[in-house]
Amino acid sequence: xxxxxxxxxxxxxxxxxxxxxxxxxxxxxxxxxxxxxxxxxxxxxxxxxxxxxxxxxxxxxxxxxxxxxxxxxxxxxxxxxxxxxxxxxxxxxxxxxxxxxxxxxxxxxxxxxxxxxxxxxxxxxxxxxxxxxxxxxxxxxxxxxxxxxxxxxxxxxxxxxxxxxxxxxxxxxxxxxxxxxxxxxxxxxxxxxxxxxxxxxxxxxxxxxxxxxxxxxxxxxxxxxxxxxxxxxxxxxxxxxxxxxxxxxxxxxxxxxxxxxxxxxxxxxxxxxxxxxxxxxxxxxxxxxxxxxxxxxxxxxxxxxxxxxxxxxxxxxxxxxxxxxxxxxxxxxxxxxxxxxxxxxxxxxxxxxxxxxxxxxxxxxxxxxxxxxxxxxxxxxxxxxxxxxxxxxxxxxxxxxxxxxxxxxxxxxxxxxxxxxxxxxxxxxxxxxxxxxxxxxxxxxxxxxxxxxxxxxxxxxxxxxxxxxxxxxxxxxxxxxxxxxxxxxxxxxxxxxxxxxxxxxxxxxxxxxxxxxxxxxxxxxxxxxxxxxxxxxxxxxxxxxxxxxxxxxxxxxxxxxxxxxxxxxxxxxxxxxxxxxxxxxxxxxxxxxxxxxxxxxxxxxxxxxxxxxxxxxxxxxxxxxxxxxxxxxxxxxxxxxxxxxxxxxxxxxxxxxxxxxx
Amino acid sequence: xxxxxxxxxxxxxxxxxxxxxxxxxxxxxxxxxxxxxxxxxxxxxxxxxxxxxxxxxxxxxxxxxxxxxxxxxxxxxxxxxxxxxxxxxxxxxxxxxxxxxxxxxxxxxxxxxxxxxxxxxxxxxxxxxxxxxxxxxxxxxxxxxxxxxxxxxxxxxxxxxxxxxxxxxxxxxxxxxxxxxxxxxxxxxxxxxxxxxxxxxxxxxxxxxxxxxxxxxxxxxxxxxxxxxxxxxxxxxxxxxxxxxxx
Numbered sequence: 001x002x003x004x005x006x007x008x009x010x011x012x013x014x015x016x017x018x019x020x021x022x023x024x025x026x027x028x029x030x031x032x033x034x035x036x037x038x039x040x041x042x043x044x045x046x047x048x049x050x051x052x053x054x055x056x057x058x059x060x061x062x063x064x065x066x067x068x069x070x071x072x073x074x075x076x077x078x079x080x081x082x083x084x085x086x087x088x089x090x091x092x093x094x095x096x097x098x099x100x101x102x103x104x105x106x107x108x109x110x111x112x113x114x115x116x117x118x119x120x121x122x123x124x125x126x127x128x129x130x131x132x133x134x135x136x137x138x139x140x141x142x143x144x145x146x147x148x149x150x151x152x153x154x155x156x157x158x159x160x161x162x163x164x165x166x167x168x169x170x171x172x173x174x175x176x177x178x179x180x181x182x183x184x185x186x187x188x189x190x191x192x193x194x195x196x197x198x199x200x201x202x203x204x205x206x207x208x209x210x211x212x213x214x215x216x217x218x219x220x221x222x223x224x225x226x227x228x229x230x231x232x233x234x235x236x237x238x239x240x241x242x243x244x245x246x247x248x249x250x251x252x253x254x255x256x257x258x259x260x261x262x263x264x265x266x267x268x269x270x271x272x273x274x275x276x277x278x279x280x281x282x283x284x285x286x287x288x289x290x291x292x293x294x295x296x297x298x299x300x301x302x303x304x305x306x307x308x309x310x311x312x313x314x315x316x317x318x319x320x321x322x323x324x325x326x327x328x329x330x331x332x333x334x335x336x337x338x339x340x341x342x343x344x345x346x347x348x349x350x351x352x353x354x355x356x357x358x359x360x361x362x363x364x365x366x367x368x369x370x371x372x373x374x375x376x377x378x379x380x381x382x383x384x385x386x387x388x389x390x391x392x393x394x395x396x397x398x399x400x401x402x403x404x405x406x407x408x409x410x411x412x413x414x415x416x417x418x419x420x421x422x423x424x425x426x427x428x429x430x431x432x433x434x435x436x437x438x439x440x441x442x443x444x445x446x447x448x449x450x451x452x453x454x455x456x457x458x459x460x461x462x463x464x465x466x467x468x469x470x471x472x473x474x475x476x477x478x479x480x481x482x483x484x485x486x487x488x489x490x491x492x493x494x495x496x497x498x499x500x501x502x503x504x505x506x507x508x509x510x511x512x513x514x515x516x517x518x519x520x521x522x523x524x525x526x527x528x529x530x531x532x533x534x535x536x537x538x539x540x541x542x543x544x545x546x547x548x549x550x551x552x553x554x555x556x557x558x559x560x561x562x563x564x565x566x567x568x569x570x571x572x573x574x575x576x577x578x579x580x581x582x583x584x585x586x587x588x589x590x591x592x593x594x595x596x597x598x599x600x601x602x603x604x605x606x607x608x609x610x611x612x613x614x615x616x617x618x619x620x621x622x623x624x625x626x627x628x629x630x631x632x633x634x635x636x637x638x639x640x641x642x643x644x645x646x647x648x649x650x651x652x653x654x655x656x657x658x659x660x661x662x
Numbered sequence: 663x664x665x666x667x668x669x670x671x672x673x674x675x676x677x678x679x680x681x682x683x684x685x686x687x688x689x690x691x692x693x694x695x696x697x698x699x700x701x702x703x704x705x706x707x708x709x710x711x712x713x714x715x716x717x718x719x720x721x722x723x724x725x726x727x728x729x730x731x732x733x734x735x736x737x738x739x740x741x742x743x744x745x746x747x748x749x750x751x752x753x754x755x756x757x758x759x760x761x762x763x764x765x766x767x768x769x770x771x772x773x774x775x776x777x778x779x780x781x782x783x784x785x786x787x788x789x790x791x792x793x794x795x796x797x798x799x800x801x802x803x804x805x806x807x808x809x810x811x812x813x814x815x816x817x818x819x820x821x822x823x824x825x826x827x828x829x830x831x832x833x834x835x836x837x838x839x840x841x842x843x844x845x846x847x848x849x850x851x852x853x854x855x856x857x858x859x860x861x862x863x864x865x866x867x868x869x870x871x872x873x874x875x876x877x878x879x880x881x882x883x884x885x886x887x888x889x890x891x892x893x894x895x896x897x898x899x900x901x902x903x904x905x906x907x908x909x
Contacts, residue, residue, distance in 0.1 A: 038774030041729040095797035106812035134803030166787040266726040351745035512717035516682035520716035653798035
């Protein structure tokens, strides 16, 4: 029995996982990072367009601050987000980006003087302030009031991840590559680490830790077409679920990005539209202003994806053998801009479509992109139900995105949540509360259980083909749990997924019987888990009889705050269950700084919560009174919904900003 | 439509070997796959795994030419498989793992270990002992053009193609390779890194570093990110000679 002991086990070597690792290391704790692939190849590297942080350096960001970022984030979430968490996030995003600047990210900078930009299909001249010269600049993204998305060309995630991984090298963070966590080790509601499988040798290893962090990203690959890397299969959520103790939040909240290329589903960044690109239909007609006259192409992602789908349903899509699509036109931006600020997009167009985006339109359609749902945590990143288990980044439902994430808020979340959760974990480790005792027999039992499961897959006869089950699951999610949803299809999806789950217990790994590196074996056990994850998502969507953010029910078009202002919580307490258990967590209007309102897209169909009006009046009255008393924006905010005391002390400082306090 | 051409039948020959199987020896195996529109080697290899041989090992992560995982020899030339369209190749395609890296099996190689050693050895991070972390304050300024120039070199994806395409490293396995030299050029350019020319000289001022390069420049030919490796190697060599003369 191979056992490795560490203070903090981190599962996942992307931005979030690495930021937790360097953070706990700095506080003097040991850590081991388990990763499927070299950390620099994690899906974080694929984030193109940028990271939101309210620095307000660029002229188009004038007047931006934490309050505006907070309000954009809450509106974007369709009031599904945890407002305290969103406050903590917007307060720390400037700190995270400045820290990364010190660690080497070559953020694109403000050039003083005039520059040309495209806004609403027209050339305009923007004059950048002299005093902002050389500070971090920002571009426009959807659903934001200010230009707030900081970037390095369109390789933002790549640059952040490289700086982060290099920092981890500097700190001597121990990284165990090509190791896959396949089960959490736990007893009586306390997590003690994980069983991991070495993907090169097949060896099973028990990692025993005082704190365990899951930072494995999203579960986009339960869909047949996704912008996600192929490793984003939801295995972090799955092992949490299989513990029977940890819970998942809002698994039905799935984002579709408007502009992935057809047919392969590779992303072209929202920066294309942020920088002035347009969406056109089969007639070359710019249709978004007809649907969303105010924000047009830069409405929130869920809105643009729905409008595109609506427009294609009207027969305005471009026919192709891969189904209908629309056009993304960035020719208007000019070759120089594309080759400097949209280089990855250019490479993708050249290599996968054989077109030059400075001349040709790009075939695009909305495609699965982001998982708002994930392992449900407290604001500290700790599971609400399993002590010592933490999660952050896309893997978690922390929950700052609610039912729709804003572009640029995901990489931002990874590093902000990473730096905060590292502190909370360190506090836990420094306290008596983290003391632990676990019998070696118990550890052995977990190892044996996993060993037996793998052997069963390899020795089964006359079983099911994992690929067949997986492809069917992917199709069901694509066809029935998509952008527009309805009760009939969702019921079908749930029933059929349940059937697939039963069949998946009988999977056989055909021919390829190696106990070492064996892609067929990996596919077999991951398929079993992916079907469970898919079920939590489909069932959550079926039960949620309203439309909120990216969850859009054609049979329930209203956002129903009275009945559905709550998070879907799923768990799997008994391994023999063929369906997850579901419960709900209320989101309390009376605790909100920003009570539910209208997002400003289309017609207002909201069915309001009876408390909303009362709370709004009280917020308005408090604000008015305090403004009259001459209190500043921090003091007023604090009176409405205090959050500072929740932050680690080192992160409570006021952010410097040009024109405000510099 | 009548005039649609019959799709080609591709012959994919793959160098196969499972180092964990004592019975196995390296051998070529050929699979036939019907070509489809817009087909990439990512699609080809997954089709082979799903329908012909589920034990076939290879590495893809982003499958979008961004992460650098899927470098392999395609008809003898190092490149990223995910973004290689079959339409640009002949009917018979040979695939082999990148040489020089530890083999995990078939087309799967352990680049992570090699790159990790490289990064640790060259200390590819910002060195600034004086600096105190100050995340509440306005960030330090940088000239916009300089930031762009650093990003240009920061675009390396550690795919290992330059290493596989390097003539020098074939003879001197301890050679840093273009990937490492480019990283030094990147940090040297970055004013946030306070290392002196002498400190850089310590890292690459020998035959395993800049003076080992025979200027064959296979690296520049095969770099999937079109990094300016030739000019950066030339620049580093001039700088290192200057530094050595100074001392």
